[in-house]
Amino acid sequence: MDHNALYGLQHAELGIIVLDSHRRVLTVSPVAAQMVGLQADGMTGQTLEQIHPHGSTARIHALLDAASQGHNDSRTSFLLPVPGRLLVLKAVFLVSLPGLTGGCYLLSLLDTRHALTPDTAPPPAPTVALLKIPVETPQGALLIDPAEVLFLKASGRYAEVKTLTGRPRLCNLSLKELEERLDPQRFLRVHRAYLVNVTFAAGFRRRGDSCELDMADQPASVIPIGRSRVQLVRDRLGL
Numbered sequence: 001m002d003h004n005a006l007y008g009l010q011h012a013e014l015g016i017i018v019l020d021s022h023r024r025v026l027t028v029s030p031v032a033a034q035m036v037g038l039q040a041d042g043m044t045g046q047t048l049e050q051i052h053p054h055g056s057t058a059r060i061h062a063l064l065d066a067a068s069q070g071h072n073d074s075r076t077s078f079l080l081p082v083p084g085r086l087l088v089l090k091a092v093f094l095v096s097l098p099g100l101t102g103g104c105y106l107l108s109l110l111d112t113r114h115a116l117t118p119d120t121a122p123p124p125a126p127t128v129a130l131l132k133i134p135v136e137t138p139q140g141a142l143l144i145d146p147a148e149v150l151f152l153k154a155s156g157r158y159a160e161v162k163t164l165t166g167r168p169r170l171c172n173l174s175l176k177e178l179e180e181r182l183d184p185q186r187f188l189r190v191h192r193a194y195l196v197n198v199t200f201a202a203g204f205r206r207r208g209d210s211c212e213l214d215m216a217d218q219p220a221s222v223i224p225i226g227r228s229r230v231q232l233v234r235d236r237l238g239l
Contacts (some may be wrong), residue, residue: 018106019102063075063089134146150163150221154193191224191226
């Protein structure tokens, strides 16, 4: 890519990601890297699956397909949830760019939150209870009843959702946000990486210097309990 074009994109005050014709990352503006919670240098040369490894990638590829066909409508944009914010992702296919052959994709990211100064910002909104837990599938979002969830496990910036039946699925919300929004009478943070539905706790045992919970699935999932949380768990379970 032409040096001047590359410099301009890298220093844009907008959320911009440029992909080559093979859909690998050519360059990322610092604003875009901050929006998605990654380091710009670490994204260069990566595929979409490597930088965003969950169900949304299929939707992004569909968006890129539409852009490469010359569409410029709702098919080339969609809402992309990331921890703590909701982004609008818009794709444009550029047939040519200085110093680049084969065309490229220009992805622009817009944070849906309004930029407010401390003087004009409203007070923090109260935490909204989560009635359903959204998980990603290739077809879109699947909404799971929290009462059916055995436990949630931290997975990078996201969380894996494990139900009594079915394989774990990835949720775009962080474990911290899930802890804040789920019913605290039902869900208990037993470890920095685990949020457990205590109604499905089937056993409590010691293993050396540590403690564990056995869950009610088959075979039983074993959840470690953080040392600082052992007494909290014992109190909740009446032990």
